[in-house]
Amino acid sequence: MVTITTVDTLQEAAASSGQGSSLLGGGTLLMRGVNYGDQDVSRIVRLRQPTPLAGISSEGERIRLGAFATMATIMKSGDTAFLHPVARAVGGPAIRNMATVGGNIFAPHPYGDFAVALLVLDARLRMSDGSEMDLDRLLPVRDTETRLVESVSALRPAGDDFRFLKVTRVKPRGASVLSIAAWLPRRAGRVSGARVAFGAMAPTPVRVPEVEAALEGVNLDQNGIERALQSVANNLNPPDDSLASGWYRKAVAPVHLGRLLLGQGTR
Ligand SMILES: Cc1cc2nc3c(=O)[nH]c(=O)nc-3n(C[C@H](O)[C@H](O)[C@H](O)COP(=O)(O)OP(=O)(O)OC[C@H]3O[C@@H](n4cnc5c(N)ncnc54)[C@H](O)[C@@H]3O)c2cc1C
Known part of the structure; x- marks a missing residue:
């Protein structure tokens, strides 16, 4: 049986957390899990007033x-x-x-x-x-x-420093085959201090330092990004799931990263 505890502050919620207790956010995953009989959740801790x-x-x-x-x-x-x-x-x-x-x-x-x-x-x-x-x-x-x-x-990014792309099989809004975000500040047209992160390419969202290093000092054109694209497959080992195999994710990730970096696939 799942019990529900209502508290006034996040600190109280943290204090009453423990084995089997979960804070309720919007509940889209937590309540789905409970409805499907998730045995890991025995108590839900909810805030009386989450608006603040x-x-x-x-x-x-x-x-x-x-x-x-x-x-x-x-x-x-x-x-x-x-x-x-x-x-x-x-x-x-x-x-x-x-x-x-x-x-x-x-x-x-x-x-x-x-x-x-x-x-x-x-x-x-x-x-x-x-x-x-x-x-x-x-x-x-x-x-x-x-x-x-x-x-x-x-x-808060300036201009087109920040880019995001999500690849799904169910349009328009299925779960991710993969998602990619990039922060691409430039000095005199060359990338300086890039950050690149992938979703659905590892157990949790991850940055890939090798891809970021390969982008340092380059122009965002086909030649400039080549080394970054090559390093994707070597540095990620995505899991299989019902949406896509790890092999497929690895094969298509460089294509989508290329589109993102060249400004062709953002949404
Ligand atoms: C049909 C469907 C489609 C979905 N599509 C997408 C999608 O396209 N992309 C995507 O990213 N996600 C998707 N999701 C997953 C989910 O809706 C989102 O990830 C959502 O942001 C989870 O937030 P929530 O507030 O509902 O989390 P909850 O279900 O309330 O909580 C999820 C977990 O986070 C913990 N938690 C919540 N808030 C905090 C906090 N402040 N501090 C510490 N722990 C906390 C909870 O205790 C619980 O363990 C989908 C889910 C469903 C059911």
Whole structure:
């Protein structure tokens, strides 16, 4: 049997977390799991009033997203225009009305499209205990039991520095065969400090340092990006699932990365 505990603050939620307890975000995955008899969940911890943790605010060159902000909220905010295509890529309208930023960070493969984008935007998490943590440190462990995510701070890109692409088999919004996000700042036309992350190409969204290094100092043309495309297959070992085999994902990832880098396939 699953019990539900209602608390007033995220700190209380964290304190009452433990074996088998899960914080309720939008519930798109958690409640589906419960309805299908997921034995790992014995208690759901919900906030009486999550709205104060659903805000979006500007902080200079960064933007802060409350962990309870939904994809629909992000699509409505002018401050997050660069994230509209990412939020729009998460499920259909009913899912986006419920799906939160915090929940997306913990969504299992092949989900987590929003987290892929956050990874290249240098996302820093503010946790329920007041500590800060980089998203790329949390993703491999996804420790949800002791510290909950309160908000996420991400860089706000300029021009076309930020790009996102999602590949699905079910149009327009099936789960990812793969998704790719890139942050491509340039100096005098050459890439300087690229970040590239993939979704559905590993158990969690991941950055690929070898691809990023191969982009350093190059022009974003076919010659310039060649080495980066070659390094994709050598540095990712994607899982098989019902959507695509790991072999297929590996074969098509360079093609889609090429389109993204050449500005041909973003949405
Ligand atoms: C039909 C369908 C289609 C979908 N399509 C997509 C898609 O295209 N792309 C995609 O990325 N995802 C997709 N998803 C997965 C999911 O909807 C999203 O990933 C969503 O963002 C999860 O957020 P949530 O608030 O609903 O999470 P919940 O279901 O509420 O929670 C998921 C997990 O995250 C934990 N959690 C939630 N918030 C926090 C927090 N603040 N701190 C710590 N832990 C937390 C929960 O305890 C739970 O373990 C889909 C799901 C469904 C059912």
